[in-house]
Amino acid sequence: MCGRYATSRTKVQLTEAFHVASDQADEVPRADFNVSPTKRVPIVLTSSAPDSEAEAAVRQLRLATWGITPVWMAKAGKKGRPLTNARAETIDEKPTFRRPFEQRRCLVPADGFYEWFAEAGGKQPYFFRPVDGAVLAMAGIVEWWHDPENKTLWFPTFSVITTKATDDAGKVHDRMPMTVQPDRWDAWLDPGLTDAAKVRRLMAAPAKGSLDIFPVSKAVNVSKNNGPGLVEPAEIGS
Template sequence: MCGRYTLAVSPAQLAARFGVAPLELQPRYNIAPTQPAPVVRASNGAREVALLRWGLIPSWANDAAIGARLINARSETVLEKPAFRTAFRRRRCLIPASGFYEWQQQTAGKQPFYFTPVDGDLMAFAGLWEQWRAPDGVLLESYTILTTAANEVVAPIHDRMPVILPPDLDALWLDPAADVARLHALCLTPPLVALRVYPVSKAVNQVRNDGEGLIQPVTL
């Protein structure tokens, strides 16, 4: 699964990677479920950056609390699950990220590791978004991150990882007319992105902690 990730990016980097208007974003080093974070989605034939809540809330849900359990969508079953199948066909998005964390069970407890592109570029996680209207009429938009089998870099630490799309597939992923079967096939292949990995402080375990220190290597 993917339960925490980072996004520290300049407006120019965001604009260049996703073809959107430059947007100033506060660096985030511990993005956690139920928090708002930026996604890139199609809107009236263009692309926009929108702040959505992490943890997809299906339109038919009785309570927003379900979103905390739907932070990830398994690619293998995404077209079967009622919570995700309509969004996969109609409401796909890209989730900008600088890196992500995974945990490995060790003798001293769970140890967090940080994964980030070798070239320092931004990543785009494949995501889905949804709209939910609360009983009081307030509209809440939320998203989930698609996951797949881990590639050779992530597998020694965890068996799952986010679906990471290369830039040349951004347009296809956001295209409302794209072939669903083709998109689904893309999600089932472990990403080939070149990642580096290293252990980091357990301070990342606490949601209240943020700051660049969280992604600094530690010695085990």
């Protein structure tokens, strides 16, 4: 699974990395080294709100809430537990995820993500980040939440797509986020590409050896804790 991650890049860094025009980008909050479900964080997408008059798919950097609100809940104005992850193995079979996977995909920028290893002294957090220091583009899907108090307002929500961990990552946890390589971003974000089989081929788990994996402080276990110290290597059990 993916339950926490870090994102510290600025609006300028993200628009440059993902080739987004500045007038198509929301202001990015300060660096967050402990992103947890229900937080609003940057994503890259081309889909627009259901009642949008936009005719062309334009790449955007928008703030979105982590945790999909299914469309049937949105239409009914109901609230429920947000769905933060979608399993790659069954994503095109589940009613909640099938349509977003076909038409409303996104990229979730991250410095890296956390996973936990269960041991005798409790769960030890580990941080996974690209060896080359590049931004990690996690594969995601988008659903729009309709504000029941204001029918003209829609808010994007998203889930991170996960898969079986690679051998090196699997020593810590059996699941990890899917990612999309830069040369596949255009196709991944294209709402006109709706063939599930073709879409599947655009994403993959980070290649073995492409991630630095190391233990970090258990301070990250508390969602209110934050700061760059959370992603620094630490002694196990600290």
